Amino acid sequence: MSEKPKVSIVKKGFPLATPEIEAMVRKAVELAGGLAGRFRKGGHVAIKPNLFAPYPPPISVDRRVIASVVRLVREAGASRVTVIEGVSVGTLMKRVNPELSSSGAQRGFSTAAVMKMLGVTKAVEEAGGEVLGVEDAEKVTVDIKGGMALHRVAYPKIVLDADYFINIPAMKTHTMTMVTLGIKNLQGLLDEKGRYFSHRDDLDQHMVDINKIRLPDFTVLDGLIALEGMGAGEGGNAVEMGVIMASRDPVALDCIASQCMGIENPLVVGTTRIANHDGLGCGNPFLIEVVGDSIEQVRKKLTLPVNYTQPLESIVTGVYPNIDLYIGGACPTCWLMTAMVEAILSKVPERFSLIVGIDPKIPPRFATDLRHTIFLGECALAAGGDLREIRNEMQLRGIDRFLGGCPPYEQALVKLEDILIGMGHLSEQELIHKALEHRKRFFDGYKTYDSTWEPQIELV
Numbered sequence: 001m002s003e004k005p006k007v008s009i010v011k012k013g014f015p016l017a018t019p020e021i022e023a024m025v026r027k028a029v030e031l032a033g034g035l036a037g038r039f040r041k042g043g044h045v046a047i048k049p050n051l052f053a054p055y056p057p058p059i060s061v062d063r064r065v066i067a068s069v070v071r072l073v074r075e076a077g078a079s080r081v082t083v084i085e086g087v088s089v090g091t092l093m094k095r096v097n098p099e100l101s102s103s104g105a106q107r108g109f110s111t112a113a114v115m116k117m118l119g120v121t122k123a124v125e126e127a128g129g130e131v132l133g134v135e136d137a138e139k140v141t142v143d144i145k146g147g148m149a150l151h152r153v154a155y156p157k158i159v160l161d162a163d164y165f166i167n168i169p170a171m172k173t174h175t176m177t178m179v180t181l182g183i184k185n186l187q188g189l190l191d192e193k194g195r196y197f198s199h200r201d202d203l204d205q206h207m208v209d210i211n212k213i214r215l216p217d218f219t220v221l222d223g224l225i226a227l228e229g230m231g232a233g234e235g236g237n238a239v240e241m242g243v244i245m246a247s248r249d250p251v252a253l254d255c256i257a258s259q260c261m262g263i264e265n266p267l268v269v270g271t272t273r274i275a276n277h278d279g280l281g282c283g284n285p286f287l288i289e290v291v292g293d294s295i296e297q298v299r300k301k302l303t304l305p306v307n308y309t310q311p312l313e314s315i316v317t318g319v320y321p322n323i324d325l326y327i328g329g330a331c332p333t334c335w336l337m338t339a340m341v342e343a344i345l346s347k348v349p350e351r352f353s354l355i356v357g358i359d360p361k362i363p364p365r366f367a368t369d370l371r372h373t374i375f376l377g378e379c380a381l382a383a384g385g386d387l388r389e390i391r392n393e394m395q396l397r398g399i400d401r402f403l404g405g406c407p408p409y410e411q412a413l414v415k416l417e418d419i420l421i422g423m424g425h426l427s428e429q430e431l432i433h434k435a436l437e438h439r440k441r442f443f444d445g446y447k448t449y450d451s452t453w454e455p456q457i458e459l460v
């Protein structure tokens with residue numbers, strides 16, 4: 001009979017100093033089977049942490065967890081360790097860099113800047129590793145064997161070539177995948193285009209397909225401070241968990257981690273269910289051996305994103321008095337993006353018509369003029385009949401209110417911000433102020449856990 005996959009759980013109470021964190025990582029890795037003998041002496045190990053944005057934990061993995069894994073890998077005989085990551089496309093800080101103008105190409109931070117700011121570069125180099133941004137990595141085109149939603153991608157060659165591959169996700173909730181753990185974390189290895197346009201209603205399958213390119217050999221989960229609520233970025237809130245988990249089976253790790261987050265049936269998490277179905281690992285908690293601390297000792301019922309606790313339409317239709325929403329034939333991702341667009345428009349003291357989906361039923365006349373008529377998503381931009389006539393008229397008059405993309409992801413929000421700036425309803429300063437408020441909340445929050453941390457903010 002084959003052995004059950006093992007997932008280790010190591011829990012400790014706060015405050016947690018660096019040596020304690022290192023001891024937790026060491027213990028979790030050992031309990032999950034250790035790294036000794038897993039790769040050739042003198043080999044190259046690639047590590048993919050979750051450095052989601054220019055924010056410290058709980059939004060990104062703790063640099064001390066990454067450095068601990070680098071040290072363990074070096075002890076196990078690696079001659080080269082590369083920590084590779086591509087920062088998320090889905091945060092305000094990605095859209096706005098307060099150190100620069102928030103306009104055009106200067107928006108946002110590069111991965112190299114984020115790694116430096118969070119102290120990851122320094123911690124990794126001191127531990128004997130090197131860092132690499134996905135933007136700067138050599139890519140190869142890969143055909144994904146068994147891909148269902150994703151078939152061909154540009155992928156960092158260094159990960160394919162590595163002797164061993166370790167995934168270090170954070171423990172967070174996520175508005176589009178319910179939670180983000182190990183399976184979801186590998187999305188950061190795709191280039192920006194690949195990441196943007198995977199955020200559709202087949203996102204879970206996309207994430208699983210990325211794992212088919214190269215399944216991590218080992219996963220170490222940073223659950224010291226988790227994120228709950230409208231994650232995985234600025235919309236979430238920190239929760240003290242004090243947990244490090246590890247496993248050689250990435251699906252088993254996600255399965256048990258979601259139970260630690262209070263999700264009773266781990267197969268309601270799409271990435272776990274599909275990865276289990278597609279044979280990437282074990283998603284059945286009854287077939288997994290938990291070692292170290294128990295799920296019961298660490299479990300906290302984290303608040304899930306609101307779209308997982310109440311019907312999605314309840315945050316979209318009939319909510320804002322200043323928005324006339326015409327939505328029809330739209331998939332769940334466009335519904336979610338509609339909620340985000342509405343949240344921004346609701347703060348503007350004017351009335352808007354918002355058109356979403358391939359077949360919205362529109363009246364003979366909108367209550368708003370064309371300057372206040374917004375099309376969201378490629379489907380709305382392709383809808384025929386009267387909607388085509390309206391778009392043609394807008395084109396003729398030079399009125400661009402078209403938030404394209406399938407899905408209309410963060411790029412649509414950037415364009416909406418630009419439109420509102422052009423209309424005089426928003427200023428770059430307000431965006432910067434908002435970004436700085438978020439930054440202060442997360443910087444100050446993390447400093448209460450690690451007084452040795454200082455952000456290294458530089459112009460890039």
Ligand code: SF4
Nearest residue numbers: 331334377378379406
């Ligand atoms: S543009 Fe159309 S297909 Fe694409 S996410 Fe929106 S509704 Fe779905």
